[in-house]
Amino acid sequence: MRGTIYVSLPFLLAATIGCGTGVKGESSNPGEAVPAIAVSSAAAVEKPIRRFLEVTGTLAAQEEAEVAAEVQGRVIATPVERGTRVAEGDPLIRISSAEMEAQVAEADANAAQIVGRLGLADGSEFAVDKVPEVANARANLTLAEGDFERAQMLYDKKLLSKADFDTRSAQAEVARRQYDIARNGAMQQYQALLAARARLSLANKALADTVVRSPFAGVVGQRLVSVGAYVTRGTKVASVMRTNPLRVNLTVPQQYSAEVAIGRPVSLAVDVAPGKTFDGHVRYVSPALQSDSRTLIVEALVANDSGLLKPGSFATARIEQGSDRPGILVPTAAVRTIAGTSRVYVIAGERAEERIVTVGQSADDLVEITTGLKAGENVATSNVDTLSDGSHVTTKK
Numbered sequence: 271m272r273g274t275i276y277v278s279l280p281f282l283l284a285a286t287i288g289c290g291t292g293v294k295g296e297s298s299n300p301g302e303a304v305p306a307i308a309v310s311s312a313a314a315v316e317k318p319i320r321r322f323l324e325v326t327g328t329l330a331a332q333e334e335a336e337v338a339a340e341v342q343g344r345v346i347a348t349p350v351e352r353g354t355r356v357a358e359g360d361p362l363i364r365i366s367s368a369e370m371e372a373q374v375a376e377a378d379a380n381a382a383q384i385v386g387r388l389g390l391a392d393g394s395e396f397a398v399d400k401v402p403e404v405a406n407a408r409a410n411l412t413l414a415e416g417d418f419e420r421a422q423m424l425y426d427k428k429l430l431s432k433a434d435f436d437t438r439s440a441q442a443e444v445a446r447r448q449y450d451i452a453r454n455g456a457m458q459q460y461q462a463l464l465a466a467r468a469r470l471s472l473a474n475k476a477l478a479d480t481v482v483r484s485p486f487a488g489v490v491g492q493r494l495v496s497v498g499a500y501v502t503r504g505t506k507v508a509s510v511m512r513t514n515p516l517r518v519n520l521t522v523p524q525q526y527s528a529e530v531a532i533g534r535p536v537s538l539a540v541d542v543a544p545g546k547t548f549d550g551h552v553r554y555v556s557p558a559l560q561s562d563s564r565t566l567i568v569e570a571l572v573a574n575d576s577g578l579l580k581p582g583s584f585a586t587a588r589i590e591q592g593s594d595r596p597g598i599l600v601p602t603a604a605v606r607t608i609a610g611t612s613r614v615y616v617i618a619g620e621r622a623e624e625r626i627v628t629v630g631q632s633a634d635d636l637v638e639i640t641t642g643l644k645a646g647e648n649v650a651t652s653n654v655d656t657l658s659d660g661s662h663v664t665t666k667k
Contacts, residue, residue, distance in 0.1 A: 306664040310652040311617050312601050316645040318594040319633045322537075323529055324586065325568075327520035329540075331511035331581045332571070333486055337362060340479035341370065342502040345495050350508065352492060356484040362508045363482045363495060370477040377470035384463040388456065396463075398456050407445070407452035414438075414445035488512035511581065514574040515550065518585055522566040529591040530555055536570040537588045540579060548572050548579060552589065599636040604649040605629060614643060615650040615657045617665060622650060624659035 347364035350356060385391055389402050398404055421438035424430035484490075491509040495501060518538060522530055532555055538548040550572030559566055570587065572579065579585075604614050605627070612629045615622040630638030643649070650657060657663070 306620065306662045307622075307653055307656055308666055309615075309617070309622070309650040309654075309657070309663050310666050311648045312604065312651050314598050314600050314639065314643050314645050314647050314649060316596050316598050318596045319599065319631070319638060320594055321529075321591040322588040322631055323522065323526050323591055324588050325520045325522050326584065326586050327518045327568075329572075329579055329581050329583045329585055330517045330519060331488075331513055332515055332517050333488065333512040334491070334509065334581075335485050335511075336506045336509045337482060337485065338503075339363075339365065339482055339501040339505045339507055340503060341365060341476050343367075343369065343480065343500070345497055345499045345501060345507075348493060348495065348497055350490045350493055352490060354490045355488075356490060356510065357487045358484060360484045361481045362484055362490070362493070362510070365480040365482070365501065367477055367480040370473065370480055374470065374473040374477050377466065377473040381463060381466035381470050384459055384466055388459055388463065390463075396460050398453055398460075401452075401456040401459075404449070404452045404456045407449040411442075411445040411449040414442040418442035482507050484510050486510070486512055513577065513579070513581065515571045516574045516579050516581065517553075518550070518570045518572055518587060520568040520570060520587055520589075521560075521563070522568050522589075524559055524564045524566065526591075527559065527566040530566065530568055530589055535590045536572065538570075538572050538579075539586045539588075540583050542580070542583065543578050546578070548574070597630060597638040597640070598643055598645050599633060599638055600643070600649050601651045602632070602635055602637045604651045604654065605637055605639075606654045614639070615654060615661075616643070617648040617650060617663060620662055620664065622657045622659070622661040622663050624657075 343365040345363055346366050348362075349364075350360075350362050356362070388396060389400060390396060394400075399408060418438045418441070421430055421435050425432070425435040488510045489512075491511050493508045495505070495507045501507060518536075530552060532552050534552045536550045536552060538550060539546070540548075550570045552568060553571045554569040556567040568589070570589075600614065605612050606614070607629075612627050614625050614627055616625055617623075625642045627642030628640045630640045632638070650663065652666070
């Protein structure tokens with residue numbers, strides 16, 4: 271009679287695992303020696319390093335303006351579109367200038383008429399006694415005063431009657447008043463000339479304002495009117511933004527607020543240009559922290575000659591701190607990071623000891639270790655991916 275043998279599943283799994291596996295770094299054959307892993311090593315050193323504060327922020331145009339019309343009229347030309355690069359003073363739109371040209375001609379004619387009355391057609395400076403009417407009144411006054419003086423002498427010698435003397439006196443007084451009236455009239459004419467020239471200046475400005483120009487060099491963000499549209503004073507016609515350099519608004523935590531100062535170097539990284547950095551400097555540091563977030567608002571200027579940076583983009587900035595505090599440094603190759611956990615392997619005799627460490631900032635081909643390692647300890651710098659805690663190693667000479 272054939273019998274059946276039952277084997278428990280746990281027993282079978284334990285037997286299978288025990289036969290097929292061994293400890294990492296050790297041979298499954300007890301008689302076979304484990305080969306040592308050849309590694310290079312370097313000592314952890316402590317020295318001052320340049321410190322950087324890493325913060326985030328948003329890019330913004332250095333200048334942005336919504337340009338409005340200064341005069342009313344019909345739009346006759348729109349030489350720009352969205353994205354057009356413009357220099358300072360380049361035309362954005364043109365408004366019909368026929369009415370303004372007529373106003374300029376009228377104001378110019380009025381000013382010229384007064385200039386002729388004052389005798390300033392040759393471009394000479396205004397002098398009230400050189401005005402023709404004043405000069406004529408002055409001559410009459412001189413003549414009347416001379417007649418009066420002679421009449422006074424004759425009257426004193428009893429050679430002129432009282433009636434004739436009074437006539438000469440009255441004539442001199444009339445001439446004096448006419449002279450004063452002529453001077454006052456000339457001064458009023460001169461003030462009228464100044465007003466006419468002011469109206470001419472306003473008319474010329476209105477004529478110039480029929481061409482709406484860019485206030486600075488930049489890029490047209492939007493054109494808001496088209497040919498044929500009627501605009502009035504204050505109608506927004508286009509928006510212009512200056513994109514080189516750009517401003518970046520950064521928020522610095524309270525504990526680092528003393529490390530930031532105007533003029534400090536800034537390097538910027540953005541997602542649209544991976545691996546590329548943009549250099550700038552701190553332009554503004556807020557005098558006070560934000561009461562709601564306890565953060566410091568910092569503004570930096572960053573060059574954008576290539577045009578890769580766009581206003582509104584998210585950016586990560588590194589601001590150089592003022593002090594070079596010492597730190598423990600090891601070669602970058604000595605650090606192995608898996609799933610966010612960094613480790614180094616300290617060489618202790620012929621064994622590698624795994625250390626979980628915290629990584630600080632980089633300095634050329636070195637990296638700072640803030641916790642988990644002491645200065646002077648030797649760490650493996652090659653074949654790090656093949657090591658584990660307790661691995662047998664031999665150091666390359």
